[in-house]
Amino acid sequence: MDTLTLQIMNTEFYIAMPKGIHVVWKEKVEKWLQYVAKEWSRFQSNNELSQLNSLEIGKTLRISSLLYDCLIQADRYYQLSNGLFSPYLKRQLEQHGYNQSFPFDTAKSKAFQNKPLMAERPYEFLGGEQVMRVAQQEIDLGGFAKGYVIEKLANWLEQEVSPDFGLIDGGGDMKVWSSGEKSWTIGVADAWDIDKEISSIKLKTGAIATSNRVYRSWMQGTVKKHHVLNGQTGEIANTEVIQASVVTSSLCDAEVGAKLCFLMDESKLQKWFENNCQQSARFIVKEGQAANWRMTGVK
Known part of the structure; x- marks a missing residue:
């Protein structure tokens, strides 16, 4: 390649x-x-x-x-x-x-x-x-700008340069496409060790976005902060979720969906994905719990 x-x-x-x-x-x-x-x-x-x-x-x-x-x-x-x-x-x-x-x-x-x-x-x-x-x-x-830009670039590359296949990876936010036999195996990184994978998914065409509150975190005085904020309050999200990966057709959907995994309880989150994404899967890592894929709209 x-x-x-x-x-x-x-x-x-x-x-x-x-x-x-x-x-x-x-x-x-x-x-x-x-x-x-x-x-x-x-x-x-x-x-x-x-x-x-x-x-x-x-x-x-x-x-x-x-x-x-x-x-x-x-x-x-x-x-x-x-x-x-x-x-x-x-x-x-x-x-x-x-x-x-x-x-x-x-x-x-x-x-x-x-x-x-x-x-x-x-x-x-x-x-x-x-x-x-x-x-x-x-x-x-x-992160939304990064997902938006990757999606725009992928659309241009697929339409004007290579309709056969292609991949764009921007720090774990990815868009892939394939018109034939080519498929991509995408690893899901360990929430605490970016060099270690804990799961994977095989895709021909689609997008994946991951949000993690460990890597973008800091101390402010004696308080630990991270980058995921509740847009209704302006406060740091109070959540057990450490990392969320979302797979769907649109990288913008995936980018926003990954953030919402930190901000919604499971029932509201499930309804949001059902209403806004025809097909999706999410992989959520919580404190002290095993992680599993959760599918939406997949038969």
Whole structure:
């Protein structure tokens, strides 16, 4: 296979395609990932996301069609989850001490005071890539942006470069496709040891996303924090779930579904997957419990 490996968006990307492809794809893929990493990061100033987050209430801004579409998609999941999944938690993440790129072990700020989360969305989407600021919350696209970008890249590669097969892996968030006999065996990492696998799944076409609260965790003063927040409260998710992997057709569905595994009880989670994913499987690791695959919509 012809492969591309690069470190970007604080993630190692690995892309595998058939050999002998005549379309020049590596340079385009790398250039696009570099653009998104620069313009959508909340840790950089003077980029497109920072312009949006610094917009005054009542003002409008025209943004790129790509960022507009990503925000529309993220906002749709915000509504589908009644705000449990939220792309509007930048201030809350910073207040919890997540105001620097990983890896880090200790927050720079020890004091934390949670501001009330606005019930309404902070932005209105007016069409034509126009966005209006209506409240104080700010955007952090986080892992959702990575899943969105991988999905867009996979669609382009499949349609324009190699309909036969391909794989994109962005730090464990993966999209694969195959039009024939090619299949992919994807390992599920141990929640405590990323180099060890505890299960696997064989896929021809589909997506898998994994969220883990061990690797993105830190101390703020004497309190242990992690990156999964409850979008309704702005608080760190209080959960026994350590790691969740979701397999379905859409990487955006899988990315959001993995986060919801930390935020919903099993009955509500099952209903959410039944309502929003035709077929899916999830693998959840909890404290002190054995992990098993749970299927939705699979006959």
